[in-house]
Structure formats: structure tokens, C-alpha cells
Amino acid sequence: MRTADVTALAALVSIALFVVGLKRLSRVRSARSGNQLMAAGMLVAVVLTLFELGRIDWRWILGGVAVGAGVGVATVLRAKATAMPEIVARFNGFGGAASALVAVSLFWAAVVEDPTATSAVEALGVTAAATAVLTVLIGGVTLSGSVLAELKLRGTVEGPARLPGRSLAMAVLLGLGVAAGWEAVVAHDATLPVVGMLVLVAASLLIGVVLVLPIGGADMPVVISLLNSLSGLAAAAAGFALDDPLLIIAGTVVGAAGLILTQIMCVAMNRSLLNVMVGGFGGDVEADTSEYVNVRSSDAEEAAMVLEAAERVIIVPGYGLAAGRAQNAAHEVAKALIALGVEVRFAIHPVAGRMPGHMNVVLAEAEVPYELLVEMDRINQDFPQTDVVIVVGANDVVNPAANTQPSSPIAGMPILDVASARRVFVIKRSLSPGYAGIKNELFERDNTVMLFGDAKQVLDDLAAHLHLARR
Amino acid sequence: MGPLLVSLYVFVLAGFLGFELINKVPPTLHTPLMSGANAMSGITVIGALTLATVAEPRVSTILGFLAIALATINVVGGFLVTDRMLATFRRRR
Numbered sequence: 001m002r003t004a005d006v007t008a009l010a011a012l013v014s015i016a017l018f019v020v021g022l023k024r025l026s027r028v029r030s031a032r033s034g035n036q037l038m039a040a041g042m043l044v045a046v047v048l049t050l051f052e053l054g055r056i057d058w059r060w061i062l063g064g065v066a067v068g069a070g071v072g073v074a075t076v077l078r079a080k081a082t083a084m085p086e087i088v089a090r091f092n093g094f095g096g097a098a099s100a101l102v103a104v105s106l107f108w109a110a111v112v113e114d115p116t117a118t119s120a121v122e123a124l125g126v127t128a129a130a131t132a133v134l135t136v137l138i139g140g141v142t143l144s145g146s147v148l149a150e151l152k153l154r155g156t157v158e159g160p161a162r163l164p165g166r167s168l169a170m171a172v173l174l175g176l177g178v179a180a181g182w183e184a185v186v187a188h189d190a191t192l193p194v195v196g197m198l199v200l201v202a203a204s205l206l207i208g209v210v211l212v213l214p215i216g217g218a219d220m221p222v223v224i225s226l227l228n229s230l231s232g233l234a235a236a237a238a239g240f241a242l243d244d245p246l247l248i249i250a251g252t253v254v255g256a257a258g259l260i261l262t263q264i265m266c267v268a269m270n271r272s273l274l275n276v277m278v279g280g281f282g283g284d285v286e287a288d289t290s291e292y293v294n295v296r297s298s299d300a301e302e303a304a305m306v307l308e309a310a311e312r313v314i315i316v317p318g319y320g321l322a323a324g325r326a327q328n329a330a331h332e333v334a335k336a337l338i339a340l341g342v343e344v345r346f347a348i349h350p351v352a353g354r355m356p357g358h359m360n361v362v363l364a365e366a367e368v369p370y371e372l373l374v375e376m377d378r379i380n381q382d383f384p385q386t387d388v389v390i391v392v393g394a395n396d397v398v399n400p401a402a403n404t405q406p407s408s409p410i411a412g413m414p415i416l417d418v419a420s421a422r423r424v425f426v427i428k429r430s431l432s433p434g435y436a437g438i439k440n441e442l443f444e445r446d447n448t449v450m451l452f453g454d455a456k457q458v459l460d461d462l463a464a465h466l467h468l469a470r471r
Numbered sequence: 472m473g474p475l476l477v478s479l480y481v482f483v484l485a486g487f488l489g490f491e492l493i494n495k496v497p498p499t500l501h502t503p504l505m506s507g508a509n510a511m512s513g514i515t516v517i518g519a520l521t522l523a524t525v526a527e528p529r530v531s532t533i534l535g536f537l538a539i540a541l542a543t544i545n546v547v548g549g550f551l552v553t554d555r556m557l558a559t560f561r562r563r564r
Contacts, residue, residue, distance in 0.1 A: 256485070
């Protein structure tokens with residue numbers, strides 16, 4: 001067998017591992033082994049590529065792999081569980097950047113460094129030249145969009161809710177990028193292709209910024225998922241440029257899977273993808289930011305007394321729980337209540353937190369049994385028969401305005417109907433608005449009592465009082 | 472059928488495969504799935520590997536080196552962070 005046949009068969013093994021791995025990753029029981037199969041598929045792909053390269057100079061490759069592996073491992077080891085969304089966004093940006101660099105490197109070797117070449121189209125062929133331009137475009141958007149998404153998640157950057165002339169700016173930048181890309185690959189000139197490529201890179205980076213800057217609030221997870229899909233497509237485009245079927249298949253599968261996941265998230269928020277991408281959470285509608293009246297607050301001791309007497313309790317976690325690292329404290333409260341014979345469940349809103357499934361990850365870290373976590377659609381009908389709801393650091397996902405005020409920015413978004421429970425305790429630092437930046441009328445309801453303070457501290461106090469009640 | 476057409480066939484079929492693979496996913500797995508798929512998009516590393524094969528520090532080689540480093544961060548970090556998330560699910564059983 002020739003070397004090419006061996007590596008082609010190995011590529012098939014790699015694809016099979018990716019596909020089976022991804023399938024297993026979408027089921028709870030098999031998820032971890034699925035991820036490991038995908039990692040094995042990647043290892044096979046890298047080894048076969050190195051085998052195919054044969055006798056070459058290894059220094060740059062070994063250096064790059066060593067640096068990348070070191071930084072990757074260090075980043076993960078240092079990351080906190082609450083910072084996972086930011087980490088995913090950053091890695092995603094790096095993936096997009098790598099694809100764009102592959103295309104630029106290919107272009108540079110064929111046009112600038114080859115004295116005999118006239119243009120990229122003649123040196124590489126029309127398909128490779130055109131897809132190289134596409135790779136730079138998608139990869140650049142992925143890089144700047146992901147970096148900006150990470151900064152916005154951290155709160156380092158706060159974009160304007162609306163960017164005037166955004167569509168026009170996008171159209172101009174896209175036109176500029178395509179024109180520059182065209183010049184880069186067809187020009188018969190010494191400097192014009194280089195200038196074209198640099199303008200293309202700059203334009204693609206700016207498109208990513210303009211795309212993500214005005215998007216905020218609960219829409220951030222959708223954007224990251226979409227950028228994830230784009231980084232897959234960038235890899236697929238690089239596959240076309242290099243004529244490598246393994247890159248095309250793996251990249252396209254990620255692109256399609258990312259798109260489906262994006263769609264699932266949009267459905268969870270009752271919004272269309274277009275609506276999300278237009279940006280400025282809520283768009284034109286006026287947000288109600290008036291002062292709160294009739295807010296009642298209490299302390300952990302009183303709340304514990306109410307909880308002791310309850311039969312059914314539902315805990316609603318939000319981003320505040322993750323940010324305050326209160327997941328273990330929440331589990332302690334649940335355990336104390338269960339010991340008192342109270343039925344306790346956790347209600348999981350699909351977009352609570354900063355990523356879909358964020359609450360599941362955080363609560364799983366605290367070893368809360370999977371059976372106690374109930375999805376919104378299945379638990380919403382149970383709120384009227386619930387004695388006490390404890391809202392921990394959630395805001396927009398429990399705001400009744402979504403159902404009652406058609407003009408509200410979050411109108412139509414499915415919410416957890418906590419207001420229909422007999423009593424609602426809201427654990428929160430202050431009355432500051434949530435990510436959507438609007439007032440939450442739940443806090444003014446007669447059956448709502450605020451427990452102001454740090455989520456972890458308040459839950460610890462609650463658990464302590466509940467333990468005392470057992471004696 | 473020319474090579475471009477074969478690539479297009481592969482592209483379209485892989486797209487359908489991706490759609491079908493994860494059409495139903497419990498919300499618990501949305502974040503790990505996004506993270507795992509993200510690591511898989513680091514497959515671009517195999518393209519990068521073919522571009523840094525000479526010792527001489529040309530621009531294309533340095534760009535290839537950077538691409539290898541960034542893609543490897545994406546791959547190694549991505550699979551590792553996904554495994555870390557999923558490990559918390561397993562411990563309960």
C-alpha cells in the first residue's frame with residue numbers, strides 16, 4: 001500500500017471517531033466517553049498528518065504544538081467553573097484565528113515567497129484562491145467576535161445597545177473585504193496582493209466587532225454558539241483551500257451542529273436568530289426603569305421558619321448563583337429541607353446563566369442529584385401548588401413582565417412562572433436590574449420577600465437555621 | 472466528476488450529518504456539547520501542520536507556526552475543559 005492510501009484510511013478512522021464521539025456527547029450517560037473519542041479522533045488526524053509529511057524540519061511544528069498544549073492545559077487548570085463560557089469563547093476565537101492564519105500562510109507561500117508566481121489564482125487555482133479568501137473572512141470574524149464576546153461576558157466591555165448605521169457599516173466592510181480579497185488573489189503585481197490581503201484581514205476583524213458589539217443580555221450564549229458554528233465553517237473553508245477532505249468533513253459537521261444548537265437556544269428564548277443578530281436587546285421598545293415601590297425584605301431566620309412549614313419548595317438558580325459560587329450552599333439548603341421531609345426541586349430555565357445548560361454544569365459541580373433538576377417546560381405547571389420558591393441570583397428569567405407587558409424588551413420570552421407560587425424569596429445583592437437592564441415587577445408583588453445579601457452567605461445562614469430546626 | 476465537485480458532495484453530506492447528529496440534546500449538555508464541538512473545530516491544526524515544514528523563518532512558516540500554536544490551544548484546552556465539565560456529571564453515579 002502507498003503512503004497516501006494508508007493516511008486516507010487513517011483519516012476515515014478519524015472521521016468515524018468524530019462522528020460517533022459527537023453522537024455520544026449528546027447523551028448524558030455516554031457524554032464523557034464521547035468527548036474522549038473525539039479527542040482520540042483528533043490525535044489520529046494529527047499523527048496521520050505528521051506521518052504524511054515525512055522527512056521535514058520539525059522544529060517549528062514541535063515548538064507550536066508545545067506552546068499550544070502548554071497554554072491550553074494551563075488555561076483550563078486555572079479556570080473557575082463560573083468562567084467556562086468565557087473560556088469556550090476564547091478557545092473558539094483561537095480556532096477561527098488559526099484557520100485564517102492557515103489561509104494567509106498558504107497565500108503568502110504561493111504569491112509573495114514564490115518569485116515565479118504571478119497571482120494566487122494562477123498559483124493555487126481558482127477554488128483554492130477563492131476559498132482562502134473566504135477562510136480569512138470567516139476566521140477573522142470568528143476571532144474578533146469571540147474576543148469581544150469574552151470581554152462582554154466578563155463585563156470588561158459594555159457595548160452600546162444600538163449602533164447607528166450598523167447594517168450599512170456591515171455591508172460596506174463586507175464589500176471592502178470581498179474587493180480586497182479579489183485584488184489579493186488576481187492582481188499581477190508585487191505589492192497589490194499583499195495590500196489586498198491586509199485590508200481583507202482588517203475588514204474581517206472589523207465585521208466581527210460590528211456584529212457582536214451591540215448584542216448583549218441573554219443573547220450572548222446565542223452569539224457564542226453562532227461563532228462556534230462559524231469557526232467550524234472557517235475550518236471547512238480551509239479544507240477547500242488545501243483540498244483536504246478530513247478538514248472539510250470535521251469543519252462542516254461542527255458548522256452544522258453549531259447552527260442547530262444556536263437554533264435550539266433561540267427557540268428557548270422565543271426569538272428568531274435574525275431578531276437576535278439585529279441586536280440591542282429589545283431594540284426600539286422603551287424599558288421600564290422606574291423606581292421600585294412596595295418592596296418587602298426579611299432575613300434568613302424568618303425565611304427558614306417559613307421553609308420549615310412548607311411541603312413543596314422549588315429553588316430557581318440564576319447567574320448570581322454561579323458568580324457568587326453559591327452552588328454548594330444551595331445544595332446544603334436542599335439537603336436540610338429534604339431531611340425535614342420537604343419536597344425540593346431545582347427549576348432550570350434554558351438560558352439561565354451565561355450559556356445554555358450553565359446551571360446544570362454549576363449544580364453538577366456541587367453534586368446536586370440529576371433527578372432534582374427539572375426543566376422549565378415540565379415544572380412551570382407546578383408553581384401554583386408550590387409553597388415556597390427560592391430565587392437565587394436569577395432575574396430576567398423570572399420577570400413576569402415577559403407575560404404581562406407586551407411592550408417590555410423581554411416580552412414573549414418564556415419565563416419560570418414563580419409569581420404564582422404561594423411565597424417567593426428572592427436572594428439578591430440589591431434591586432439592580434438583570435442583564436436585560438429592566439425592572440422586575442416580581443420584586444413588588446405581595447407574595448415576594450427579598451433576602452438581600454451575598455447568595456452564598458444567605459444560603460449558608462438558611463441552611464444553619466434549618467439544621468437547628470431539626471433538633 | 473472533478474475534485475471540486477467531490478469536495479462539494481462531501482461538504483453537503485457532512486452538513487446533513489451535523490444537523491442529524493444532534494437534533495435532540497438535553498439542555499444539561501448544551502454547554503459541554505458546544506465546548507466539545509468547539510474543540511473539534513481545532514481540526515484546522517492539520518492544515519497548519521503542513522505549512523511550517525522548513526527551518527528557514529519565512530513569513531509563511533511563522534504564520535504556520537502561529538496557526539499550529541493557536542489551533543493546539545483550541546484542541547487541547549477544548550477537549551480538556553469539556554472533560555472537566557463532564558467529570559462533574561459522572562461523579563454522582
